[in-house]
Structure formats: C-alpha cells, structure tokens
Amino acid sequence: MSATARLLIECPDARGVVAAVASAVSDSGGNILEADQHTDPDSRRFFMRLEFEPEADRSSFEAAFAPIAEARQMAWRVRWGDTPRRVAILCSRETHCLSDLLWRWQNGDLPGAEVVLIAGNHDTGRALAEAAGAPFHHAPIAHQSAKAEQEAELERLLNEAGAELVVLARYMQVLSAGFCERWRDRVINIHHSFLPAFAGARPYHQAFERGVKLIGASAHYATAELDDGPIIAQRTAPVSHRDTVQDLVRTGRDLERVTLAEAVRLHLQDKVLVSGRRTVVFD
C-alpha cells in the first residue's frame, strides 16, 4: 500500500480556495503530489482532489483541516492510503466480469482493494471465489415475496464484511431504492450498452434490432432508477451486419470487463466525485 493520503473536497466556488487548501496541506508538512480541481458551470460547485505525502498523522491533519473546511462550507473526506478498501462483488450466472476482477486483484491491478465477499444468485462464481481465497455466498433467486428478505440478508452480509464498495459484476438483480440510497455512490454497476441507449433488459438484442454500428458498455453508480446513475466510464467497439446477437455478446464481454475494471480502479483511487447526475473523474 502506498503511504500517500487523498483529500477530497466539494464546496461552493469561491476565490482563494485552492490556495487555502494547498496551504493547509503544506502547513501540516504534506508534500502535494497531485492536485485536480473542477468547477461545475451550472451549480458553481467546486470539486478538488489532492494526493499528498503526509507528515502529520491522520487525526492531527483532520483536526487542523476541520476549521478551514467549516469556514468554506466544505463537504470533505480524507483517506490515508495505507488502509485497503473492502470490496464486495455481486455476480450472477455470467462470470466474465467476476473472473476478470479477481485476476486483476490477484495480479496487483486493483491496488488498494481487498475482496472481502463474493455473492451470487447462481453458484457459478464459487470456484473462482475459492481459487482467489474470497468467501462466497450463494443466494438463489427468491420468490418475489421473499426478495426484500433476501436483500436484507445480503445487506447484513455486506455490513458484516465491512464492505465499503459493492461491485455489480453483471449482477442481474434489481436493488431496491432504499438499498441504493443507503449505499449511494458506493455501488458500481456495469451495464452492457452505451447508456442512455438500450437501458433495461437485453441490450445486445436491442442493439441488434436497431442495427447500430457500435456497441458499448457503461459503468455507473447504481441509483434507485435503473441504469440511470452517474456514469463513470464508457467504451464502444465497432460491429457490422455480419455480427449476430451472439457476436455482440462476445465482443461486448471484452468491453464490459475493461470498462468495469477502469471504473473500479478510478473509484479505488478516489478519483471519482459525484456532481448531481454527472461524475467528475480526475484521471
């Protein structure tokens, strides 16, 4: 784990905020490695991400920074880089995204992650989970009447495992509005289309019917409205009339894997801030 710290800020745009924050970090002995900022042109909200080598310990820094933050009405958080982030992965029958994420995790490609739970409504992910040394929970699709209960059990497991991020690796179940609200900006979904085109079910079939010449994949934070959350990353790939729906599915798998991994990596690096329906991605 890297020993850097990351400071994330959102506040009303105002003169002097960059200087105030940079000075606070410097005054605490910190050496700024990266600084990114953005002002949303509509809301006039200011977003900032600083990565720095800290000298002070976490609580001293937070104590020193709190009054500066208060004076400027900042929403802020700081992450000390030596704490891994606890990640849960939910999957279904198709495991290409799950196996890809696990491969990356095991090969150092998801720095800062610790996979603490894998759960699926099919059992197909179990072998992959076990090979990666991560606990697997199998929750077969419940009767409609038992859905709420099943989600509550899932949430209990997530909390028990101390999950900080939930990755929906082609998890085909719809999460309740309440769940999405409680885990706001902490659930990343991969949808297998170029959103907002082809939201909902069977996007590759929809794409084939419409005769598009590119297909896409979109990684976004899950919200109560299906496939409508803030988009983190999107990719497209060319297709042609020669491609059947099955070809779209196959080509799409590569898009989905890479797009989801990109979004998860950005989140783990604290490079994604949510600004209404949009994301600020400091890549």
Added chain:
Amino acid sequence: MSATARLLIECPDARGVVAAVASAVSDSGGNILEADQHTDPDSRRFFMRLEFEPEADRSSFEAAFAPIAEARQMAWRVRWGDTPRRVAILCSRETHCLSDLLWRWQNGDLPGAEVVLIAGNHDTGRALAEAAGAPFHHAPIAHQSAKAEQEAELERLLNEAGAELVVLARYMQVLSAGFCERWRDRVINIHHSFLPAFAGARPYHQAFERGVKLIGASAHYATAELDDGPIIAQRTAPVSHRDTVQDLVRTGRDLERVTLAEAVRLHLQDKVLVSGRRTVVFD
C-alpha cells in the same frame, strides 16, 4: 471515373445463387474484382454486391441477366461506373459538414459524385457553394402554413437537377413522410448523437445533462420517423467533465464531418444495402 460495373442483388436465400450470379458475370466476359454477400439470419434474405470489369455493354448485360434474376426472384440493379452520381446537399446555418463535403468533392475524395444542387434555409452556404461552382438555392424557413409548399418547391428543384442522392448536411428541417417515402434509401442524414441515444433536438445538451463519457454521430437514411432510419455509420469520441456543451459541439463537429463523409462515400460506391431497419455495409 472508373470503368467498373456494380451489380447489387437481394433475393431469398437459396443454394447456388453465388455460383449463378458469378457465372452470369463471367459468361458475359466480366472480370470480378470484388464479391461480397450476406444472409440476414432473421429474414433469410440474401444480399450480394459484385464489382466487375465489364466486357459487354450495359444493355446486353442487363438483357442476359434478367432471366437469371427472375428465376430467383431477385431485386437487382446494376450501375455502370462511368456515370457520375448527381448529388444534392441540403444545409442550414452551420456549414461544417457542407464545407467538408465540398472540400472532399473538389479534392477527389468523393469519387463518382457530381454536386448538382445545394440548398439551405440560411444563406451561409452560398459562398461555399459558389466557390465550389455548384448552384445554391436559398429557401428561408417558411411559416408553418407554407412548409408543405416549400418542400414541394425543394422537391421540384431536386427533380429538375436530376438528383439521385440527397445529403442532409446538418439540415435542421424535418422532411415530410411522403418526401421520405419517395426518396427512400436516397436521403442520408447526419444526426449529432450516438443513436438511438439523444434522438431529436439538442443532442449535445442532452448528452451534457446525462453526463456521458463519449459523444457520437450517426449517419443514417432518413425515414418518416425522425432519427430512426437505417444506420450507415457511427463514431464516438471521449469527453470528460471538463467539457462544456460548447466543447461537445466542437468535438462533435469533427465526428459529424467524418461520419457523414464515410456514409456518403459508402453510398456512392454502392456498398450500402438496406435490410429492414438495418443496413448491410460491404466495406
């Protein structure tokens, strides 16, 4: 102009059709340069494009081919490559697509085209048209009540000019269902989004609001339903939270120019066949 001929065929899929067509061309002394085919998996319709150096003249070839075509219920057409295609371009206030097409035409980048008419509801295209030596017709936006009359006048001009292809180079006016039907598969529109996302008005504003990470452009044949015709070509380009709507517009212009020119070139080479809501593009 190249001296090659192009034979385009659509018929029910059946054994022996490739051999029958290839033999017919060979028997007429033709030398096949390119042969492409496709069978739509749903409709079982067969599509073929042959490009060949002909020996026979056009009418002899057609007379010899007609019985073969009839026996297999073919819809077919043949184009002798030494006849340029008469192209009309409709534009509006924004001229980036018009100027791009004219530049390509003058620089040999649209082989087989002859621009015979340019019409616009703003006068901004006139100077470009005149510099390119093409006649310009200015038709200011009419009162709602006069729209039908204006379209009729436009259609009269197109017919008078002998237009075989109409390119909507960011022509922002909606064409009537009747017009679209009469000019079916001969009107190419460029829509400034990745269809079917953001059909209709102000797609860059819609894209900005939704916070997409890629924008797109789609060239398609115009049909009665707006932005719903068979897609010929699509492209996307990455954008970020730093991009304003104006940045999307600027980036999009480059996408639009290249995507429209690609679709027009494919059409001029007789490489696009329409199959229901989809296109077969033999590129």
Added chain:
Amino acid sequence: MSATARLLIECPDARGVVAAVASAVSDSGGNILEADQHTDPDSRRFFMRLEFEPEADRSSFEAAFAPIAEARQMAWRVRWGDTPRRVAILCSRETHCLSDLLWRWQNGDLPGAEVVLIAGNHDTGRALAEAAGAPFHHAPIAHQSAKAEQEAELERLLNEAGAELVVLARYMQVLSAGFCERWRDRVINIHHSFLPAFAGARPYHQAFERGVKLIGASAHYATAELDDGPIIAQRTAPVSHRDTVQDLVRTGRDLERVTLAEAVRLHLQDKVLVSGRRTVVFD
C-alpha cells in the same frame, strides 16, 4: 462444432475464377454461406475463402475440386468444420495472456480450439493449466549451449501433441529460424508495441522514453526475423504524461489480451491468409 466447411485458395488472378470455384462448390451440393476474395494489387495474386454447408463428404469434394485447382495453379486447402484444431500455448512468467486464452476457451469464446499443451520457462502457468485441464510442461531457461536442445525437446512435445497452432502468449524466448520456417504461418506471437515501432526488448520502456501518446499491441505470425512477421491484428490505447512505465504495462496488458485473442480467433476461423509480408484478413 459447426458442420460447415472452409475452402481457402490462392492463385494467379484470372477471369472466371470466382465463378469456377462457386460452381464447383454448388455442383458438389454445397450451400455457400460466406465468400470473400481479394487480389493483391502488387503481386496480382488472388485469395479466396468460402464457407459452405457441404453435402458431399470430404474426400469426394477434394477429388472433385482437385482438377479445377490444378487448371488454375491454385494453392488450396479445405477444412471440415467438425474437427477441432489442436492448439499449444507457450508462456513465460507473465500469465495474463495465458489466463485470458484459457478463460475464453473454457467459456466457448474460441470455437474450434482444443488446447492440447501448455509449456513455459517459468512454472507460473502450471496452476492455470491444471485448472483448465490442459497438460503443462515446464522448461526452465537453459544455458545458451543447451538452447537448441531445449527447442528440439519443445518441438518434439508439440509434434507428439499433434499441435496445429502454437500461440506465444508473452513467451519471451526467441525461436530459431529453423523452427519458424517449419511452423510457418502456424505460430502467432503477441508483441507489446505498435509494430514496427519498438520491436525487440522492453517496448513499454521505449514507448515511455519516446513520449508517445498511444501505446499498442500487435499479433503477428512469427518469422525468423524478430517481430517482423505478417501482422494479423493491432490495437492502440491512449496514454498521457501521467502514466509511468508501470501504468503503460498495466494498460498494455488489456490491449495484449484482446489483440492476441482476436488474432487466434481469426486464425481458428481460417480467416487469415498470408500474402508476402502482409496478411489478408477476411473479418
């Protein structure tokens, strides 16, 4: 396995060859599904690929086709689609390409392949091989003096396994000119650069030094001259000044996996023909 057959032809370009081949297939009762052709403009060599549903059995077809082929000086081969292709994979310490290929194979993404041997100069591939049920051969890097002997042993294993295709999945050892000649057009290598840029060792370091804004991966048939064989597939991805060499390595892994898999799939579908230093890829 699909029950289709594939006929691959190379011969001098001449009038009537498409008709002759298509008729031969039809006369044998075959139903042509796909037909692609290409004439190299320099060498005037003609290349063709036909995929068809055969009615005759293989030997009858070959007997009937041989005189047609002889008359036109064709180099040709036909593959009956119900025979899987025997594939060997060679790897080294880095296993991202190996694990990706095995994942695809197990998930039906490499139709027509049977992995019959995996060999590596490190032991890191063993667990992956065993999980996939493929035999693993470990051959540690030999003293320079024993290299020829080791290659001979490897070749013996490949022959014993009946390998028809050898995939170098980031196999970092140079194969001898003799080996490359004997396995001509049957060894696919992935090089981690956009060839011909950065051939040879440490291409990501070279790319970093040069300050390129895109990195690439190239899949090609191995020839006696290092990284100089006919290219089958290439891809690029954007990078920036923020990327360290390690970032290029990480981004590059995704390019390598997808580019190699694409080339292997095209080869398995008999869609790649070699034309001097270039390939004809009927995709």
Added chain:
Amino acid sequence: MSATARLLIECPDARGVVAAVASAVSDSGGNILEADQHTDPDSRRFFMRLEFEPEADRSSFEAAFAPIAEARQMAWRVRWGDTPRRVAILCSRETHCLSDLLWRWQNGDLPGAEVVLIAGNHDTGRALAEAAGAPFHHAPIAHQSAKAEQEAELERLLNEAGAELVVLARYMQVLSAGFCERWRDRVINIHHSFLPAFAGARPYHQAFERGVKLIGASAHYATAELDDGPIIAQRTAPVSHRDTVQDLVRTGRDLERVTLAEAVRLHLQDKVLVSGRRTVVFD
C-alpha cells in the same frame, strides 16, 4: 478573447510549491479556474499550469510573482488572455491541413489565434489564404544551393509578421537545425505516421509495405532531428488488406487534420509543456 490569465511554471520539485503559487495568485486578487501539475518521475522537475481571472494588471502581477519564482528557481511565463497569438502556417502542395485550420480559425474553433502569414512552396494555398483574408507568400522550392537563403527569407517574413507559432501543415521541406533551435517549442509539425514508426519520407507507402492494421498521425514540436521532436498528440485509424496506398492517404488525411488541429489548440491554450523528449499535456 477571454479575460483569463495563464501562468506556466517549471522548477525543481519541492515541498510547498503548489501552496506558494496558489497563494501568490490569490494574494494578487486572482481567482483560480484551473490548476494542473505534474512531476516528471525521472528528472524530478515540477510542471504547473494555472488559469485564473486576474484582478491585478499584468506588470503588477509579474512584479509580485518574480521573487517567489526566483526563490524556487522557476522558469515561468504568464500570458494575459486578451492578446491573440500570432500564427504562421507553412504548407506545400497538399492543402487539406491548411484548409482545415483556416476553416477552424474562421469558425471560432481556434480561440486565441490570429493567422498572420501563410507561406508555401507551391501556389495551391493562395486561394485559400485569400479567401480567409490572410497574406500568402509563395516560395518555390529552391536549388539546393539557395535553400539557406530561402529559409533566411522565410524567417525574415515570420519575424516581420511577429509570428509566435509556426504550424507546418504538411510542409514537406526540412528546416535547418538553427531554425529549429531558434523556434524551439514554437513549431508544430504533423507527420503522417504513428511515430516513431515510419519516420521520414512516404510513410503511407512504408505502412502499406509493412502490412500494418492501423495507420497513424503524430503532431510534434519540430527539432533538428527529423520527426524526432516531443509528441503533442497522436491518433490511429484501422485499415485492412483491402486498402491501397491511396486509401491510406485518404484515410490518413482525416487523421492528420484532426490531430494537427488538436495539437495547435492545446498549444494556443498553453496546455503543452516540454519535458526533455516528452510533453506534458494538461488537457
């Protein structure tokens, strides 16, 4: 013209520099709009770009900032955004890049530019220059003996026009080492290949011979060594065996136009800093 100011800094990496610079700008009454920074991992050089709305006038700001800069051994410059940049364009027989740049300039796509001189060794650019209202200088290719003299005359014209940036829009003449040195980091060239592949003459022919599956374009600062300067932007596009050299040239034109325009726009926005053989591009 925007009324923002841009401050560009290069100095040894050290603790507190971000805070010092941000405070200096704030103390002068400036409102920071964008701040980007980068530390080269090899040289430990620190690069920074700040865009701000100034309150002080230029000379007051410079007077206040000079001691801060001196204390940290900064190379720095500040550009007040209301001064347009004087741009010269050199071209040759092919005018696709010239016409594209002029179109962009006239349509507000190159904010901050003023085209003050166009020069070419063919006369083909004259009509374009005149239509755009820019002076054109025709300098036919000289005898080898007169080359130095001709370059001197060109340089005299550039100086007379007050050119701050020279764009080589497919200018096929080699500039002397002395010229490149005097105009260091102020001459942008477009090379029609994916550098470092196919440097030098006839890159599309080289690409065709090699059988690559992607072609590229590279915009870079010109240096004494041909096609070896720091790269600003690169793009690639897919090609296939069907493409002749002429097809590569045509496809390449679109790449060249967009890649060169992107590099020029980035330079005009002061977003490109040179770090040895590499560029830092704050896009």
